[in-house]
Amino acid sequence: EIVLTQSPGTLSLSPGERATLSCRTSQTIRNNYLAWYQQKPGQAPRRLIYTASSRATGIPDRFSGSGSGTDFTLTISRLEPEDFAVYYCQQYGSSKTFGQGTKVEI
Amino acid sequence: EVQLVESGGGLVQPGGSLRLSCAGSGFTFSNYWMSWVRQPPGKGLEWVANINQGGSEIYYVDSVRGRFSISRDNAKNSLYLQMNSLRGEDMAVYYCARDVLHGNFDYWGQGTLVTVSS
Numbered sequence: 001e002i003v004l005t006q007s008p009g010t011l012s013l014s015p016g017e018r019a020t021l022s023c024r025t026s027q028t029i030r031n032n033y034l035a036w037y038q039q040k041p042g043q044a045p046r047r048l049i050y051t052a053s054s055r056a057t058g059i060p061d062r063f064s065g066s067g068s069g070t071d072f073t074l075t076i077s078r079l080e081p082e083d084f085a086v087y088y089c090q091q092y093g094s095s096k097t098f099g100q101g102t103k104v105e106i
Numbered sequence: 107e108v109q110l111v112e113s114g115g116g117l118v119q120p121g122g123s124l125r126l127s128c129a130g131s132g133f134t135f136s137n138y139w140m141s142w143v144r145q146p147p148g149k150g151l152e153w154v155a156n157i158n159q160g161g162s163e164i165y166y167v168d169s170v171r172g173r174f175s176i177s178r179d180n181a182k183n184s185l186y187l188q189m190n191s192l193r194g195e196d197m198a199v200y201y202c203a204r205d206v207l208h209g210n211f212d213y214w215g216q217g218t219l220v221t222v223s224s
Contacts, residue, residue, distance in 0.1 A: 001168075031208075033208055033209065033210070035210035035211075037151075037211075044201055044214035044215065044216055044217055045151065045201075045211070045214055046214075047210060047211060047212050050207060050210045050212075051207070056212065088150065088151055090151070090153075090210060090211075092208055092209030092210050095153070095165070095167075096141075096153040096156075096209050097153065098150055098151040098152065098153070099150070100150045101150050101151075
């Protein structure tokens with residue numbers, strides 16, 4: 001099983017600041033099959049990024065994904081109030097596993 | 107508009123069974139792989155199982171293999187999860203999700219809560 005480790009566990013930032021979230025995998029991810037999701041309390045996850053850097057339909061361009069191999073990053077260029085949430089990475093190169101999440105808090 | 111609506115959650119005793127359903131609309135259900143993903147209260151996400159368009163390919167996470175069974179009825183635009191021999195660690199919100207591009211999830215239902223307790 002591929003293990004995904006997200007860091008930091010919690011990121012405390014202010015609106016307008018830049019957020020950088022890390023996802024490291026225990027094995028190389030085939031074809032960069034890595035996605036990022038946002039989840040707010042009481043809601044289902046929402047896909048932000050797939051294949052490491054492709055933005056999903058309707059996702060603002062302040063969200064960007066990068067990386068390859070075993071190191072991946074989600075960047076939020078300028079935090080808006082609605083961006084404070086929990087973020088998960090997910091690999092789908094070999095079965096499917098999720099990271100434990102990073103909480104972005106005010 | 108793509109919609110996924112789960113139902114069937116509830117309280118069940120350890121060792122009991124439950125069947126979850128997911129109704130899809132707003133897209134051609136029979137064209138897509140579908141998955142179940144669960145989330146224990148206050149914890150992270152775990153993929154549980156998926157099924158291909160015709161139901162001929164099915165995969166499970168190790169922790170549920172042999173106890174859970176995923177199926178679909180394309181005529182009814184519905185996905186199912188039969189859960190047997192339920193354990194405390196199966197307690198979670200269960201989401202159905204549309205499984206695309208080799209295994210990421212572009213649409214999710216609102217979830218249904220399964221509580222396993224005596």
